[in-house]
Amino acid sequence: MLASTITTVKARPSLRLPGASRGRLGYLLLAAVLGAVFLPALLAAWPAEPPRRFAAPAPVADGGVSAVYQERFIEPSPAMATLHTPALVALPGGDLLAVWKVGESGERGPIALRAATLAPGAAAWSGSRLLTSSHKSQRELGRVVRTLANPVALAEPDGTVRLFYVTAWAKWSTSALATKTSRDAGRTWSAARRIVAHPVGNLATMVKMAPVRFADGTVGLPGYHEFFGVFPQLLRISPEGALLDKARMGAGQTALQPSIVPLDDRRAVALLRNALKGRVLLTRTRDGGITWDPVQPSALPNPNAPVMGLRLRDGAILAVFNNSPVSRDALSLAVSRDGGGRWHVLHSFESGERTPDGVPVNFSYPYVVQAGDGVIHLVYVWRQHRVKHVAFNEVWLSERAR
């Protein structure tokens, strides 16, 4: 019986060295494996990273000598579907590119990202065009995708536009990041590519707010995790689009959607949505975003809605936020001149509208950028079916501050 068992065993293709070779040859083979496999990995990871620094702000003009304030909608008529999470990017040529999400689960029509551009000096936005849809992203990624969300974009100095957005196959806890690039100011886009940011099935990593630049050419992508824990994190992306590392900006169950405002090359403050409602949360870094202070409540109210910050030329921080601890019916602008300690509300874009039934009207997802000509552009979702664009300059802000 035993003999028959042994005779039926075939020789292994042999991971085990025969006979006497377990001695010297084994050591040689081990040395070869360590030298050929582990040494390159160590050498690639070993060089100490220089101190991380935020990039100097791009030069911005003064935005004119007289006050500018304009309001318009990106599309002339309301969309049938619900709109979400508009984002802006100022292109090197002076155009403004807006991207936003159309549709949600349960609505007719595909869930898609659409884009439109505003030429310098133009009175109206171009007609919107499809950027991608859940079906198209599914085909390009080769993976199941049911919904999309939260596009954010960044313009490289060479004109390349990078888009980061969220894909999910069920609830938001199944989110993963995808990226596309455009070399023609957003008219055409590369196929989507996946960014792997979490070891558990690459689940639950999302973005929402504007990327920041580092001095070494890498990009800081403010993200957050939303599964068992809800916490913000900063993902660093290489110029080639690879995820280089990530750092947690907080822990727990409350802080998400960080909007990072660099104050100088090492310090930054991040404004965060509060999942428990109450007040906007805030955290700071002094080492270029590697470590962050514990998250603290700020003086601004927050109804569990995104809040976005922007550093002005004089160092002040501008924040656009829902000015209520419970609902998104008011949208205001505040400025802090002490790095986020005290805030002065300067203007209300929307203030507490209600439907005839008494239900608060929804004005949400503010996203604000400053273009190279100094004009500050704000977009937000207006009554859930339109994207409103407001443009103003620092002279107008100064007048509001008086």
Add this chain to the structure above:
Amino acid sequence: MSAAVAEVLGLGGYALALAAGAAALCASLVTRRRRWLIAVALGAAALGVAVPVGGIPLAGYPRGMSGDLSITTLALLTAALSAMLAGRPLLERPEWRGLCELAAACGVVGYPLTLGLTVLDPYELGYRPCGLVLVVAGLVVAWWWRRRGAALVLASGVAAFDLRLLESSNLWDYLLDMPLALCSVGIVAARAVTWRRAPIALRAPAPATRRSPERQS
């Protein structure tokens, strides 16, 4: 490394898993099995890679839901298929057991931390993985004489990371994935339960049923 290689490994991993699963299922049903199993495994792999459902290969669904498989899992699936289809076990039982226990321990300790249990995130160590590479190298040295197959599986994961063969730029994703961690936890737990329930006389480690030629000599 090119995105095409990552795509091949990503899709191929789940095709391999489908083939191994189908072959294992049929192995328990068919007695004269070798040719049947080869046909079944090839068919299942082709189904995973070539049959489009909703515009993507069938393998794109598990791939989208649980991420790409690690090099460790690809090696274990290859070893399992080799044993089932060709009758050549590439890994011996202690090597399987060592890798499963390692994957289960990393999954049980590491995954809750990455999900936000504390502010510590061991996944961050995989981007500039000096420490992690040293730990894996230590394991390879420790396993080299008695569990060389398992040591080579770990080394192949690091080698693939050197070449960035997968989509991820994190060493953890080359060594461990969620399906591997879950299966390993299940296997380790099942072994623990059966060991506790077994009579004391039978709790000795299972004898090797197959011996390599060098041990016979």
